[in-house]
Amino acid sequence: MNPAPNPTSKTVLMPIPNRDFDPSEVAVSWRILTAQGHQVVFATSDGQPAATDPMMLSGEGLDFWGFIPLLKKIKLLGLTLRTNAGARADYAALQNNRAFLAPLSYAELQPMAYDGLLLPGGHRARGMLAYLESQPLQDVVCAFFDSGKPVAAICHGVVLAARSCSPRTGKSVLYGRKTTALTWKLEQTAWNLMKFCGRFWDPAYYRTYAEQGGEVAGYRSVQAEVTRALAQPEDFLDATADAPDFFRKSSGLFRDSASDHRPAFVVTDGNYVSARWPGDVHLFAATFSQLLEAGAR
Structure with missing residues (x-):
């Protein structure tokens, strides 16, 4: 006898870049959602299967000797910065x-066919730009927000949401909402690690967009761009010094897990949930699953 269907099962659309997406934000979210009985549908710019940034899996090339073919196999900093074991398994x-291996294309997406939208991130510019700058994908994001369906965005995925302007208002879909995203503190720390301890020949590895002449440091950061799309700067949120486990949440040294959400920081505003980086992903995906099951509007 077949088991009874899960009455709370939903279909989630997860658009991703063709390459260089963050493996934790995609794979852990997929595993948590499917474990709760939800179906995940993937999409890429051209409908071809996607691949993550291999350095995020192996850690090879993240140390300052990483440009030397034989030595790059030796990992020190790379062991710390790469995706953790659980996410690599996911x-x-x-x-x-099957859905990951046969994604749809952005152009053929029909938002009304899905119950929710999850926007993961990544950082490496060569793969992320086609995702962050896709007008068809921004149109899809607008349709989800305007429909009231649950939406989740993490890290650079929040940039995609911030760039998506509602045809009803002419403003970002995040205008008037509370959100978080990759903070400048976390982004700058990773950038400095590359400049001084890691890929000194490629110091912008962790920066998707670099500042142009005359722009202050951090102007092109995720936090700065997202904040410019909001109704007021105070709508961008991060863990405050009085928050429980503030050091775990703010240092960038800890990642959450299925059994320990203390390092995570997630913001929920109605039917929208956001998070900062892969260290938040377990609580992020679990919170989004709850929104789906509650039918939040």
């Missing part, structure tokens, strides 16, 4: 998922 399992 990504390995994702490689056998």
Whole structure:
């Protein structure tokens, strides 16, 4: 006898870049959502299967000797910065998922066919730009927000949401909402690690967009761009010094897990949930799953 269908099961659209997406934000979110009985549909710019940034899996090339073919196999900083073991296992399992291997294209997406939208991130410019700058994808994001369906965005995925302007208002879909995203503190720390301890020949590895002449440091950061799209700067949120486990939440040294959400910081505003970086992903995906099941509007 077949088991009874899950009455709270939803279909989630997860558009991703063709390459260089963050493996934790995609694979852990996929695993948590499917474990709750939800179906995840993937989409890429051209409908071809996607691949993550391989350095995020192996850690090879993140140390300052990483440009030397034989020495790059030796990992010190790379062991710390790469995706953790649990997320690597989730990504390995994702490689056998039929929907991941046969994604739709951005252009053919029909927002009304899905119950929710999840926007993961990544950082490496060569792969992320086609995702962040896609007008068809921004139109899809607008349709989800305007429909009132649950939406989740993490890290650079919040940039995609910030750039999506509602045809009803002419403003970003995040205008008037509370949100978080990759903070300048976290982004700058990773940038400095590359400049002084890691890929000194490629110091902007963790920066998707670099400042132009005359712009202050951080002007092109995720936090700065997202904040410019909001109704007021105070609508961008991060963990405050009086928050429980503030050091775990703010240092960038800890990542959450299924059994320990203390390092995570997630913001929920109605039917929209956001998070900062891969260290928040377990609480982020679990919170989004709850929104889906509650049918939040």
